[in-house]
Amino acid sequence: MDTTTARPASPVHHPDPAAPAVRARDLHRTYGRGAGAVHALRGVDLDLAAGTFTAVMGPSGSGKTTLLHCLAGMDRPTRGEVHWGDTPIARLPERRLAVVRRERVGFVFQSFNLMPAMTVAQNIALPGRLAGVRTDRTRITDALARVGLAGRERHRPGQLSGGQQQRVAIARALAARPAVLFADEPTGALDRTTGHQILALLREGVDQDGRTCVMVTHDPVAAGYADRVLLLADGRIVDDLDRPTAATVTDRLARLGG
Numbered sequence: 621m622d623t624t625t626a627r628p629a630s631p632v633h634h635p636d637p638a639a640p641a642v643r644a645r646d647l648h649r650t651y652g653r654g655a656g657a658v659h660a661l662r663g664v665d666l667d668l669a670a671g672t673f674t675a676v677m678g679p680s681g682s683g684k685t686t687l688l689h690c691l692a693g694m695d696r697p698t699r700g701e702v703h704w705g706d707t708p709i710a711r712l713p714e715r716r717l718a719v720v721r722r723e724r725v726g727f728v729f730q731s732f733n734l735m736p737a738m739t740v741a742q743n744i745a746l747p748g749r750l751a752g753v754r755t756d757r758t759r760i761t762d763a764l765a766r767v768g769l770a771g772r773e774r775h776r777p778g779q780l781s782g783g784q785q786q787r788v789a790i791a792r793a794l795a796a797r798p799a800v801l802f803a804d805e806p807t808g809a810l811d812r813t814t815g816h817q818i819l820a821l822l823r824e825g826v827d828q829d830g831r832t833c834v835m836v837t838h839d840p841v842a843a844g845y846a847d848r849v850l851l852l853a854d855g856r857i858v859d860d861l862d863r864p865t866a867a868t869v870t871d872r873l874a875r876l877g878g
Contacts, residue, residue: 732785767791843866
C-alpha cells in the first residue's frame, strides 16, 4: 500500500478581468532624507482602465516621469501600492518583478535607447536575450511590419532617421505583446510630422489591440491623442480631463505654470 502523501496542487491564479489595467493607491516617492528630501510623489491615487490611452502632463518637476517609472515598475515607491491588474508589483522581489514586467508591459523612451552596434532585429530581441529568453523571429518581423519598417531587420540605428529609430523602439516594446505600454516623451526628439506618426501608432495599439497606453508628454497636441489627461503639480494629481482639446490642456497647464 502506498502511504506517501500527495502534495496539494498549487492554486491557479486567474486574473480578475474587471480589475483596472493599472492601479495606484497612496503612492509616495521621496528621494533623499531630512531637510534635503525631495517629495516627487505625494499620495497619488488612480485607476487606468484596460484599453485606454492616458496622457500625464504637468510643469517641470511635477513628478510626471517619477509617476510613470513607479507605475511601470522601474522605480520603487517609498510608500503605497501599484497593481497591474490584480498583481501588487510594489511587493514583488526584484527577480519576480523583472519576469512579470517582461510578460506584461513595454516601455518606450524619448532617447530611443538603441544599441548602435546592433542591428534592428538584435535591438528588438535584446530585452529577451538579457532575460535569457529567445524572441521569436516572427514576432520581430510582425512588430516591424506594424510600425512600417518591414525589411529593415539588418539595418543599424545609425542608418535610420530619428523617427525610424523611435519606430524600432516601439517595435521592441510591441514584440513582447504587452498588455500595457508606457511611453516617456516618445515624440520629444522628433519633428511634428514624425511625432504625429508615432502617436498614431500608439493610438492604433489601443484601438485595434486593446492595449493600455500611458504616456508622459509636454505637448498639448500630443495629449489630444489620449482618452484622458492627468495633470500633476507638486507630486499630486490636480486635474483629470476627459478627451480635452489642445486649447483646454494649454489653458490648464498655463494656470499650473507649465
